[in-house]
Amino acid sequence: MIDQFLDYLRYERNRSELTVKRYEDSLTDFQKYFEEQEEGLSWTSVDADVIRGWMESLMERGNTASTVNTGLSALRSFFRFALARKMVNKDPAHMITGPKKRKPLPQFVKEEEINELLDKTEWSDEYKDVRARTIIITLYEAGLRRSELIGLNDSDVDFEAMQLKVTGKRNKQRIIPFGKELAEQLRQYIDCRDKKVAKQSEALFLNKKGSRISESEVYKTVKENLSKVTTLKKRSPHVLRHSFATAMLNHEAGLESVKKLLGHESLETTQIYTHTTFEQLKRVYKEAHPRD
Structure with a gap:
């Protein structure tokens, strides 16, 4: 029966040999499984429970x-x-429905790594360095998406109220408060920018020609600097957004508050970060508990 089916795939459905081999391996493995379960079981007598048992055995085998x-x-x-x-x-x-694919947990930079980058790394007073440090602090302390950071204008920064007006997906706006560190860094950046760049745009973050910074420039800036302190494979601006959410939850911020700060429409989207913090909690437990 298997051979007839494989011929059907090859000659009538024109499936690739790779696909045929993959199906052959699965069918052969299933046949081996049900023949070991009960004497007399065959392709004509196996039922849904046998198939579910085989699927469980596959998961148990890794x-x-x-x-x-x-x-x-x-x-x-x-x-x-x-x-x-x-x-x-x-x-x-x-x-029968198959198992749901697990979504990978968001990667995040550890707090000590962020501290090392911002507090212990030497930063020059050149425009490129001042802008890079400001970008990283803004992404980390405000939890912005890359597009949201690029879209910031000078008028979106309210130093008196200590808040940013951010335009997110589908042009939805939200207000994000910020603290003294980001305020000081933004003032330093704006002062450096206005002295060294011929401003051609209302944008907050500018390239050397005075135009709004590009997505590739932001990505390159973040990747180069995160590479100094972390071995994460992914070192994108979005990792800093993940890091913001994780740090907030680790320091007892409420899930609803983090949802609003991130600009998520659904609480389910934000809840993935609770899994991240739980994974961190498990690692801390294993490292710290004397009997583990």
């Missing part, structure tokens, strides 16, 4: 949800083929 779903897809295709040709009289796979 396979990812993606691999298990590929195996389930192979079974579905096989049983549809066999049912259409009356090789079996039922399709036990069609109502």
Whole structure:
């Protein structure tokens, strides 16, 4: 039966040999599994419970949800083929749902790494360095998206009220408070910028020609500087947004407050950071508990 199905994939469906091999491996593995479960089980007698048991065994062997779903897809295709040709009289796979793929947890820079970068790294008074430090502090202390940072204008910074007016997705605006450190850094940056750059734009962050800074410049700036203190593979501006959210929750900020600061529409989007902080909590426990 398996050979007939594989020939069907090759010659009638024109599937690649890679796909055929992947389906063959899944079907062979399933057959081996059900033959070990109960004497007399066959392709015509296996039911949904047997398939679920096989999927569980795949997970227990360390396979990812993606691999298990590929195996389930192979079974579905096989049983549809066999049912259409009356090789079996039922399709036990069609109502089974595969495991959900786990979304990767957001990566974040540790607080001590941020402190090392901002407090212990030598920064020159050149415009490029002053701007870089300001960008990093703004992203980290305000939790902005890259596009939101680029979109800031001078008029969006209210030093008297100590707040930023941020334009987010779908042009929705929100107000983000900031503290003394960011206020001082922004003042230093603006002073340096106005002395060294011929301003051609209302934008807060400018390139050397006086125009609004580009996405690539912001990305390059953040990546180069985060590389000094972290070994994370991802060192993008969004990592600093993740770091902001994680730091806020680690220091007992409420989930609803963090949601508003990030500009999330749904609390579910913000809740992923609670998983991040829990993972950090588990690491702290394992490192610190004397009996672990």
